[in-house]
Amino acid sequence: MKYISLFFTCLFICSCGNAKEASAMTTQTELAGNYNITSVYGNQLDSKDLLIRFSLEKKMISGFSGCNQFSGSYENKGAALNFSPLASTRKMCRPEANKTEQDILKALNETIRFTENNQVITFYDLDNKVVMTLAKPEPSNSQVADKQKDYKVEYTAISRGSYMLINYENNSISFQKERNSKPQVKALSKSQIASLNAKIGALNLNELESLEPPSKAHQYDGAAIAGLKISTGSSNYQTPSFDAGNPPKTIEALVSELIGYIEKP
Structure with a gap:
């Protein structure tokens, strides 16, 4: 009886811990408004022109990826985040701008979840690798x-x-x-x-x-x-x-x- 009681006590504690973890994962920052893209695949980006705009009501996304404007829709439930195939304008730019843009669009396509910590938004892919980070623009x-x-x-x-x-x-x-x-x-x-x-x-x-x-x-x-x-x-x-x-x-x-x-x- 002693071991059975101990077993159920451990089971109860573990269940409570899992419930707390699940609750924490579903408590997420709402993605709304403008964000600067601060890094992609670990490469820091200094340009303040690289922006993503989230429309919370319409679940639409738009922004500038270094060369062209892009737009599309997204789905977000708890920590899960998925973007639809994104449409973009077709202007040609310098090779480095084109490379940055390709990386940004690829990272958005691979994103499956996000976290928020100290106002920094981090996107992760299926392998739990960081593909992009965002931060709120500093006001003038x-x-x-x-x-x-x-x-x-x-x-x-x-x-x-x-x-x-x-x-x-x-x-x-x-x-x-x-x-x-x-x-x-x-x-x-x-x-x-x-x-x-x-x-x-x-x-x-x-x-x-x-x-x-x-x-x-x-x-x-x-x-x-x-x-x-x-x-x-x-x-x-x-x-x-x-x-x-x-x-x-x-x-x-x-x-x-x-x-x-x-x-x-």
């Missing part, structure tokens, strides 16, 4: 600025003898270095806006309120007390108070950049 500075311009950021650093208030809103910075002074406004370039928005976008805003200050001198020796608040839409996210000049590592780059803009002439 103007796209980042336009997409994330609804952020509002407020940084304060206050002590008995000092005062600093910085607001980032509507793609510009306003600041006060004295309590009763009139706010000064500083316009930002698109690259500066994109840099700030990228740092804000990289934060998990829900975790701001639980950040641990690396030091707490403001609690006992009169050091300047600082705080950061970020608003987007109707939601507000705020850090606990921390020592000015020593923010939590998570927001250090953002705080440093905000202060840097108002200290530059």
Whole structure:
């Protein structure tokens, strides 16, 4: 009886493990929108013109393979992925472009499944070999600025003898270095806006309120007390108070950049 019980216990554990594996394999990223083709058969591709576009609603694919435009349909269930025979234009190009195109179309034809890891899509063939990798295109500075311009950021650093208030809103910075002074406004370039928005976008805003200050001198020796608040839409996210000049590592780059803009002439 002891061995029978042990057998069924092992069987149960293995069944649970298989169920989890099956569940994990069916949890896949939806293929939608534009992707850059970053490698084919292990060869890295640097051109940003090599694109694949997935239409999730129509299950259609189109793109540019180095010389010609191509299009077709695809089927995708869980991790399984198959492309129909692809149609393409018939322009002739340089030999290296033709070779890249042939490899891309061949790799798509051989693809039977895909995985996603850290926003990199990988296609595999029947022998489980990697035939192609894709990545989401990086947005331009103007796209980042336009997409994330609804952020509002407020940084304060206050002590008995000092005062600093910085607001980032509507793609510009306003600041006060004295309590009763009139706010000064500083316009930002698109690259500066994109840099700030990228740092804000990289934060998990829900975790701001639980950040641990690396030091707490403001609690006992009169050091300047600082705080950061970020608003987007109707939601507000705020850090606990921390020592000015020593923010939590998570927001250090953002705080440093905000202060840097108002200290530059």
